[in-house]
Amino acid sequence: MLTIRIFVTGGTFDKEYNEISGELFFKQTHVADMLRLGRCRVPVDVETLMLVDSLQMAGTDRQLILRRCVQSHHTRIVITHGTDTIDQTAAVLGEGVMGKTIVLTGAMVPYTFGSSDGMFNLGTALAFVQTLQPGVYVAMNGMCFPWHSVRKNRRLGIFETPGEPG
Amino acid sequence: MLTIRIFVTGGTFDKEYNEISGELFFKQTHVADMLRLGRCRVPVDVETLMLVDSLQMAGTDRQLILRRCVQSHHTRIVITHGTDTIDQTAAVLGEGVMGKTIVLTGAMVPYTFGSSDGMFNLGTALAFVQTLQPGVYVAMNGMCFPWHSVRKNRRLGIFETPGEPG
Amino acid sequence: MLTIRIFVTGGTFDKEYNEISGELFFKQTHVADMLRLGRCRVPVDVETLMLVDSLQMAGTDRQLILRRCVQSHHTRIVITHGTDTIDQTAAVLGEGVMGKTIVLTGAMVPYTFGSSDGMFNLGTALAFVQTLQPGVYVAMNGMCFPWHSVRKNRRLGIFETPGEPG
Amino acid sequence: MLTIRIFVTGGTFDKEYNEISGELFFKQTHVADMLRLGRCRVPVDVETLMLVDSLQMAGTDRQLILRRCVQSHHTRIVITHGTDTIDQTAAVLGEGVMGKTIVLTGAMVPYTFGSSDGMFNLGTALAFVQTLQPGVYVAMNGMCFPWHSVRKNRRLGIFETPGEPG
Numbered sequence: 001m002l003t004i005r006i007f008v009t010g011g012t013f014d015k016e017y018n019e020i021s022g023e024l025f026f027k028q029t030h031v032a033d034m035l036r037l038g039r040c041r042v043p044v045d046v047e048t049l050m051l052v053d054s055l056q057m058a059g060t061d062r063q064l065i066l067r068r069c070v071q072s073h074h075t076r077i078v079i080t081h082g083t084d085t086i087d088q089t090a091a092v093l094g095e096g097v098m099g100k101t102i103v104l105t106g107a108m109v110p111y112t113f114g115s116s117d118g119m120f121n122l123g124t125a126l127a128f129v130q131t132l133q134p135g136v137y138v139a140m141n142g143m144c145f146p147w148h149s150v151r152k153n154r155r156l157g158i159f160e161t162p163g164e165p166g
Numbered sequence: 167m168l169t170i171r172i173f174v175t176g177g178t179f180d181k182e183y184n185e186i187s188g189e190l191f192f193k194q195t196h197v198a199d200m201l202r203l204g205r206c207r208v209p210v211d212v213e214t215l216m217l218v219d220s221l222q223m224a225g226t227d228r229q230l231i232l233r234r235c236v237q238s239h240h241t242r243i244v245i246t247h248g249t250d251t252i253d254q255t256a257a258v259l260g261e262g263v264m265g266k267t268i269v270l271t272g273a274m275v276p277y278t279f280g281s282s283d284g285m286f287n288l289g290t291a292l293a294f295v296q297t298l299q300p301g302v303y304v305a306m307n308g309m310c311f312p313w314h315s316v317r318k319n320r321r322l323g324i325f326e327t328p329g330e331p332g
Numbered sequence: 333m334l335t336i337r338i339f340v341t342g343g344t345f346d347k348e349y350n351e352i353s354g355e356l357f358f359k360q361t362h363v364a365d366m367l368r369l370g371r372c373r374v375p376v377d378v379e380t381l382m383l384v385d386s387l388q389m390a391g392t393d394r395q396l397i398l399r400r401c402v403q404s405h406h407t408r409i410v411i412t413h414g415t416d417t418i419d420q421t422a423a424v425l426g427e428g429v430m431g432k433t434i435v436l437t438g439a440m441v442p443y444t445f446g447s448s449d450g451m452f453n454l455g456t457a458l459a460f461v462q463t464l465q466p467g468v469y470v471a472m473n474g475m476c477f478p479w480h481s482v483r484k485n486r487r488l489g490i491f492e493t494p495g496e497p498g
Numbered sequence: 499m500l501t502i503r504i505f506v507t508g509g510t511f512d513k514e515y516n517e518i519s520g521e522l523f524f525k526q527t528h529v530a531d532m533l534r535l536g537r538c539r540v541p542v543d544v545e546t547l548m549l550v551d552s553l554q555m556a557g558t559d560r561q562l563i564l565r566r567c568v569q570s571h572h573t574r575i576v577i578t579h580g581t582d583t584i585d586q587t588a589a590v591l592g593e594g595v596m597g598k599t600i601v602l603t604g605a606m607v608p609y610t611f612g613s614s615d616g617m618f619n620l621g622t623a624l625a626f627v628q629t630l631q632p633g634v635y636v637a638m639n640g641m642c643f644p645w646h647s648v649r650k651n652r653r654l655g656i657f658e659t660p661g662e663p664g
Contacts (some may be wrong), residue, residue: 001309013353020489021441022344022356038286039274040308041324082237108205108351114280114446114612120204123289126308131297142206142292157352158207178520185606186655188510210588274517280446283506323518333641370618371606372640382512394646440537446612452536455621458640463629474538474624475499 004129005074006031009065009069009089010051011082013118015110026051028053030111031080034122042126045074054082054089054106061091069097076129080122083159086138087150094136094147103129105139108157167294169209170291170295171240172197175231175255176217177248180286181276192217200288201287211240220248220255220272228258235263242295245270246288249325252304253316260302260313269295271305274323336461337373337406338363338414338442341397341421341476342383343377343414345450347442358383362443363412366454374458377406386414386421394424401429411436412454415491418470419482426468426479435461501541502627503572504529507563507587508549509580511616513608524549529578532620540624542573552580552587552604560590567595574627577602578620579601582659584636585648592634592645601627603637606655 008014008029015024029048049068050061069077081089083106090104105125107118125139136147140159157161174180174195181190185329214244215234216227230231233244247255249272256270271291273284292307306325338362340346347356380392381400395425401409403428413421415438422436437457439450457471468479483494506512506527513522527546548559548564567575579587581604588602603623605616623637634645638657649660 012351017441017445019344020486024354034286035308037281037283039283039284039306039324042308062247076294109349112445112447113349115203115444117203117205119285120200120206120289123286123308124293127290127293127305127310128297130310131294139293142201142204142208142289144293144296154352158205178517183607183611185510186652188522275515278611278613279515281610321517366618367640369615370617370655371638372618372642374640422519449533449535449537449634450539451617452621455618455640456625458565459622459625459637459642460629462642463626472537472620474533474536474540476625476628490537 001043002076003045003074004047004126005072005077006044007065007068007077007079008048008051008081009054009057009061009081011054011080011086011106012110013080013082013107014051015109016112018061021052024110029080030118031122034111034119038119038123041127051138052082054085057082057085057089062089065089066092066096069093069100069102072100075100075134078125078129081106083108083140083152084154086140087147087152090136090138090147090150097136099134101129101134103132103134103139103144104137125156167209168242169211169240170292171238171243172210172212173231173234173239173243173245174214174217175220175223175227175245175247177220177246177252177272178276179248179273179282180217183276183309184279190276195246196284197288200277200285202286202290206292208296211305211328214318218248219252223248223251223255228255231255232258232262235266235268238266241266241300243268244288244295249274249306249318250320252306253313253318254315256302256304263302265300267295267298267300268302269298269305269310270303333375334408335377335406335459336417337404337409338376338378339397339400339409339411340378340380340383341386341389341393341411341413343386343412343418343438344442345412345414345439346383348444349442356442361412361455362450366443366451370451370455372458374462384414386417389414389417389421394421396422398424398428401425401434407432407466409434410457410461412413413438415440415472415484416486418472419479419484422468422470422479422482429468431466433464433466433467435462435464435476436469499541500574501543501572502624503570503575504544505563505566505575505577506544506546506549506561507552507555507577507579509552509578509604510608511578511580511605512549514610515608522608527578527608528616529620530607532609532617536617538624540628550580552583555580555583555587560587561586564590564594567591567598567600570598573598573632575600576623576627579604581606581638581650583626584638585645585650588634588636588645588648595634597632599627599630599632600634601630601637601642602635627636
């Protein structure tokens with residue numbers, strides 16, 4: 001069975017509550033904990049590239065993600081990412097990576113808050129990455145969107161196909 | 167987008183703790199709650215066929231599941247099921263249903279216990295059912311097994327391909 | 333058994349995560365849910381006076397709380413409150429209310445985040461209010477501080493007696 | 499501040515779910531985790547005397563608990579205990595220990611299940627033990643019962659004063 005590369009970039013997924021400041025922050029990724037909780041046995045290599053809010057993600061960050069995807073010997077890659085600019089990173093990868101299946105996913109609620117969509121989304125991403133043809137996709141809301149056909153509806157907090165009636 | 171049929175049959179997935187008796191029991195399915203928590207927007211029709219521990223599942227129960235899968239107009243079906251005999255039900259469906267993609271899944275820990283693998287498994291099942299060719303599969307541990315090539319390793323609490331070194 | 337009055341004023345206790353904006357906000361109090369989860373059978377009358385972050389609490393808010401405590405026919409009162417200015421409100425009540433047992437409590441982590449100290453604190457507050465002599469107290473960290481001898485150590489996120497070696 | 503002795507004896511409080519067997523079992527106590535979650539700063543000495551279901555508790559077990567309470571130099575003691583025979587142990591202690599404040603508490607739902615009453619009960623027990631006169635008490639449902647005046651209503655899963663209208 002092929003090993004899947006998981007690149008962690010941050011996002012709501014991995015945010016925690018700082019009880020002293022009352023603010024959300026990053027300490028470390030929870031992806032390994034989540035895979036353990038999901039009793040996942042798919043071979044994975046997890047690497048944290050950065051831990052940032054995707055609204056703070058710079059062009060150089062996206063270039064780093066692109067470079068790491070291109071250079072990786074893995075042909076199946078999952079990327080955890082903040083939802084606000086996940087479509088932008090997907091577009092950079094969609095235009096720059098050939099012959100690999102890449103699935104980006106995120107969460108609307110932090111994993112540590114208990115009521116997160118993160119476990120569900122990680123499950124869908126890992127399944128989509130094992131079964132889809134080469135290409136770049138965003139997995140959210142149980143669905144899989146091709147990179148050139150996805151946008152976040154910020155008002156509703158959902159992902160949709162542009163042009164689709166909201 | 168095609169509507170996915172979800173048949174609920176019970177299993178650890180849906181068990182709850184009875185604080186009076188100290189035992190696990192079934193009250194109702196949590197699949198709708200889980201889909202809401204996962205912020206799932208895939209069109210689904212959820213129907214509870216039964217709520218049983220899969221060790222208690224009789225041949226007539228499996229025949230009912232088979233009949234409902236055959237009769238359903240849906241071509242993509244997810245079945246939530248206890249893990250102990252999920253491979254037996256998968257075999258009945260594998261031999262009896264043609265031209266449909268059916269994914270069975272379950273959980274090792276009840277959803278209501280917080281630390282469940284249920285959200286992750288449901289995510290993988292919904293993703294696999296959208297992408298796989300017609301056939302009958304078991305989705306557990308992040309993986310997807312064809313019905314004729316899966317068994318539960320009861321000692322370890324994991325699913326594996328028969329003949330595979332444990 | 334005497335009925336205990338619970339006044340809700342907000343604070344971290346009752347904050348929720350807004351997954352659209354990524355910020356914490358107030359929707360409604362969770363005190364009734366918490367008492368149900370605690371299987372509490374002490375007779376209580378819960379009333380929400382306000383739902384505010386205690387850093388936003390104005391002098392008029394504290395006067396309202398004082399007035400409601402003075403006017404209440406209950407002799408035992410619990411007040412849920414943000415931790416940042418809980419000592420200030422306690423002082424206003426300590427100087428203005430006679431002959432009643434009043435216990436203020438709060439939380440460092442929202443109840444809805446799962447990993448909250450709220451259930452524990454609410455338990456201590458309800459126990460202290462049933463057993464202590466008339467006076468005004470702050471219940472945090474499992475301890476009960478008289479109103480004139482408590483302050484929040486903001487750096488450590490704990491409550492202590494002023495002058496006590498931190 | 500006086501150090502409080504906490505004796506752990508087991509009970510639903512500390513039960514966990516064995517996902518292989520589908521049964522509840524004891525691995526270790528969660529009392530230290532619970533105190534950390536509650537951000538408790540009361541000085542405590544926690545000792546596990548046994549980890550048993552209180553329906554399995556033998557007379558010799560109760561004699562051990564009694565002996566350890568008598569011998570302890572602590573004057574304030576909390577005991578975590580299964581709810582089914584908590585009143586029996588309370589009676590043994592009530593008749594055998596003088597001059598100490600002892601509060602027994604338990605839970606109807608395991609701490610590890612997320613929806614437990616354990617955090618609330620532990621909070622009440624720690625508060626009652628700090629404030630009550632010497633004697634033996636059972637803290638459940640937010641209330642504190644003297645040892646000679648408490649029984650579990652097994653049908654409703656609540657504690658009550660015998661003779662009280664259910």
